[in-house]
Amino acid sequence: MSGETQTSTWPLPKVYFSVQLGGGVTARVQEVTGLDTEAQPAESPRGGEPLPRAADAPGRPNAGNVTLRRGVFANDPALWDWFNQIKLNATARRTVVIGLLDQAGAPKRVWTLNNALPTKITGMDLKSEGNEVAVESVEIAYETLVISAP
Numbered sequence: 001m002s003g004e005t006q007t008s009t010w011p012l013p014k015v016y017f018s019v020q021l022g023g024g025v026t027a028r029v030q031e032v033t034g035l036d037t038e039a040q041p042a043e044s045p046r047g048g049e050p051l052p053r054a055a056d057a058p059g060r061p062n063a064g065n066v067t068l069r070r071g072v073f074a075n076d077p078a079l080w081d082w083f084n085q086i087k088l089n090a091t092a093r094r095t096v097v098i099g100l101l102d103q104a105g106a107p108k109r110v111w112t113l114n115n116a117l118p119t120k121i122t123g124m125d126l127k128s129e130g131n132e133v134a135v136e137s138v139e140i141a142y143e144t145l146v147i148s149a150p
Helices: 078-087
Strands: 017-020 031-033 037-044 053-063 066-071 094-101 107-122 135-141 144-148
Touching: 053 144, 078 107, 078 135
Parallel strands: none
Antiparallel strands: 017 094, 031 066, 037 053, 066 135, 094 107, 107 135, 107 144
């Protein structure tokens, strides 16, 4: 309606985000997937019951891998350099910080992947008759996921 002021809170769009790979390295990515974790309820028998039941407490958290997809940039080997540290048995664990940003560029939701390391890099399909952007992906395993809203 005309003259109405917006007083409700709107959800943030998912198109404006940042990825920090630790050590001051910013990754330019177009997609992040796998920002999830789950805790299956621990099962234990209760007195006199023949079948186990879900306990009152959650079980150990289980995290999957996070996948970063990005276009291939000339002179931007940051992900490959990190992956190559794994192959050389060098210390390659980092803290990866993924931030969902507002219009001003301030983080409003932050996912922190602690002790993260790349486990797989997938190159692109090459086709001479296509004209698509070359896209690669990297899977990142991590020990713990911390979600915060600064």
